[in-house]
Every structure is written in C-alpha cells, then in structure tokens.
Amino acid sequence: MTRDLRSTQDFYTEVLGWKFRQGSLGDEFCVALDDGRPVAGIAQLTQRLRGTTAWTPYFAVDSADDVAARIRERGATVAVGPLEFGTGRAALASDRDGAVFGLWEGQTLRWAVGRANAPACLELRTRDAFAAAIFYAEIFDWATQRPGGCDVTYEDEQVIVRQDRRIVAALRGGGVEEAPDPHLRPRWHVHFQVRDLPSVISAAVAAGGTVMSPAPQTGRPGGRSMICDPYGALFTVTDAPEND
Known part of the structure; x- marks a missing residue:
C-alpha cells in the first residue's frame, strides 16, 4: 500500500x-x-483503501469469513x-501483538513464496x-495433514x-530462556532475493530510500539488508536463497 502509486x-x-x-x-x-x-x-491508498504505507503479506484462504471469525x-x-475485490474477497487483520497481515479468498496469480522470482x-x-x-x-490450519498444510x-x-x-515463513522473538521483548514492535517483513546486493543497496539510496541495517561486506555471500523506501515501507533484500 502506498500514497503515490x-x-x-x-x-x-x-x-x-x-x-x-x-x-x-x-x-x-x-x-x-x-x-x-x-x-x-502495489495499491494506491484511497478513501476506500485506508491504511499505512507498508508491505503486507496476504495469505490465501478457502473462506475469508471463517478465518476472520477464528481471528x-x-x-x-x-x-x-x-x-469483495474483483473476483475475490479480502480482509486486513492484525494478530494479538499488532502485526498486520491480509487474507485473500479467490483466484490467485501463479506466484508462491520461496519459488522462482517471488518473495x-x-x-x-x-x-x-x-x-x-x-x-x-x-x-490458517498450519501443522495439519490437510491439503495446503x-x-x-x-x-x-x-x-x-x-x-x-x-x-x-520464519517467526522470530526472544531466545528460549528469555522473556518476550516488550520494546519490539511486531511486524511482518518481506524478503526479496536479489542477484547483486551491493548494487541494489546503492540504487535504493540513489532513488531516495534509506538503508535501515548495515550493508554487508562486498564479496561475502549470504548477506541481507533492510531498506525503507521513500514512502515508509520496509522490506529486506538478500543475496542468498532463503531455502536450503
């Protein structure tokens, strides 16, 4: 979601x-x-689509009403x-700690996290x-034997x-013996794989973005960096596959 498409x-x-x-x-x-x-x-924020500038993951569901009720x-x-949006139905929700995510019921494009050029x-x-x-x-019926589990x-x-x-997906909090961090603002982050991480970081800065985490050392694989685009949306770029 953005204010300037x-x-x-x-x-x-x-x-x-x-x-x-x-x-x-x-x-x-x-x-x-x-x-x-x-x-x-990417969607333009309008009177109908209100919210904040951010990258938000949407999870495909069989019934948005059922999942909304569980939430x-x-x-x-x-x-x-x-x-109702086009041929489907959508909802925007937040978990008990305030991390925002979306639901989508309906036809989806041929993309999937962790595959090809998708996040x-x-x-x-x-x-x-x-x-x-x-x-x-x-x-979401994770950890079940049902199709899509x-x-x-x-x-x-x-x-x-x-x-x-x-x-x-990876869910990260405190260590095993540590209490939950009361100062952490919970949120979902999207990771995009790139071919040349230093060049992407330089391009982001030149285009008005801000590097939020230290840039990796040149020539060292497995690096990642968090970037804020000029409109306030955070995302992470990585030069190594997130899947083994």
Missing part, C-alpha cells in the same frame, strides 16, 4: 528492476513483474472486511514467537514454517 513503481523499477502491469482490481492496483513473472502487488475468537483484530521468505518479528506460531497455526518446526531459536519442504 506512480512514484512507488519508479522506485522499485530502479532498485529491483521490476516492470508493472495493471491488476484486475482496477486502476488503483498494479502487479509487479520480474522477468515476466508476478512477484508482488476474532482468539482476541485479535479484523480491521477491514472481508470485502524469498516472510519473516514475523514479534515478542513471543511460540505464542505467534500457535495463533497462526490455529487460524505446512510443517512447523523450531530451529535456531526461531519457528520455521515450510510448505512442500520450502521455507515460506
């Missing part, structure tokens, strides 16, 4: 090399393409919807990764979510 497109074209086409949801939406493949959507039952918030991984930074993992597993494991002080053996 055209300028946002220009920024991500300069930084990530994306091209854009109009989405099926109207003039206020566009789809980002990398090598001709859809990787993300409310567990003390979290459904801020918008479910509403490499989703990362939830939260106060209590275990509590968050239980919440999301319950509302995910494997949820604890590795290296983080909760890892896999689908078809690929990492699709």
Whole structure:
C-alpha cells in the first residue's frame, strides 16, 4: 500500500528492476513483474483503501469469513472486511501483538513464496514467537495433514514454517530462556532475493530510500539488508536463497 502509486513503481523499477502491469482490481492496483513473472502487488491508498504505507503479506484462504471469525475468537483484530475485490474477497487483520497481515479468498496469480522470482521468505518479528506460531497455526490450519498444510518446526531459536519442504515463513522473538521483548514492535517483513546486493543497496539510496541495517561486506555471500523506501515501507533484500 502506498500514497503515490506512480512514484512507488519508479522506485522499485530502479532498485529491483521490476516492470508493472495493471491488476484486475482496477486502476488503483498494479502487479509487479520480474522477468515476466508476478512477484508482488502495489495499491494506491484511497478513501476506500485506508491504511499505512507498508508491505503486507496476504495469505490465501478457502473462506475469508471463517478465518476472520477464528481471528476474532482468539482476541485479535479484523480491521477491514472481508470485502469483495474483483473476483475475490479480502480482509486486513492484525494478530494479538499488532502485526498486520491480509487474507485473500479467490483466484490467485501463479506466484508462491520461496519459488522462482517471488518473495524469498516472510519473516514475523514479534515478542513471543511460540505464542505467534500457535495463533497462526490455529487460524490458517498450519501443522495439519490437510491439503495446503505446512510443517512447523523450531530451529535456531526461531519457528520455521515450510510448505512442500520450502521455507515460506520464519517467526522470530526472544531466545528460549528469555522473556518476550516488550520494546519490539511486531511486524511482518518481506524478503526479496536479489542477484547483486551491493548494487541494489546503492540504487535504493540513489532513488531516495534509506538503508535501515548495515550493508554487508562486498564479496561475502549470504548477506541481507533492510531498506525503507521513500514512502515508509520496509522490506529486506538478500543475496542468498532463503531455502536450503
């Protein structure tokens, strides 16, 4: 979501090399393409679409109404919807700690986290990764044998979510013996894999973005850097696959 659709497109074209086409949801939406493949959507904030400038993950669900009910039952918030958008229905919600995420019921484009040029991984930074993992597993039916289910494991002080053996999300909080961090602002982060991390960082700065975490040392693989675009949306770029 952004307040300036055209300028946002220009920024991500300069930084990530994306091209854009109009989405099926109207003039206020566009789809980002990398090598001709859809990787993300960008929407203009309007009176109808209110919110803050941010990258937000949307999870595909069979029934937005059912998932919205589960969210409310567990003390979290459904801020918008479910509403009809084009051929589907969408809702915007936040978990019990305030991390914002979306739901989408309906046809989806041929993209999937961790595959091809789509986002490499989703990362939830939260106060209590275990509590968050239980919440999301319950509302999305993770850790079940149903079609579309995910494997949820604890590795290296983080909760890892896999689908078809690929990492699709990581939930990170305090260490095992540590209390949840009361100063952490929970949020979902989107990771995009890039071919030349130093060049992407330089392009982001030149296009008006801000590097929020230290840039990696040149020539060392496995680096990542968090960037804030000129309009306030945070995202992470990485030069190494998020999946083993």
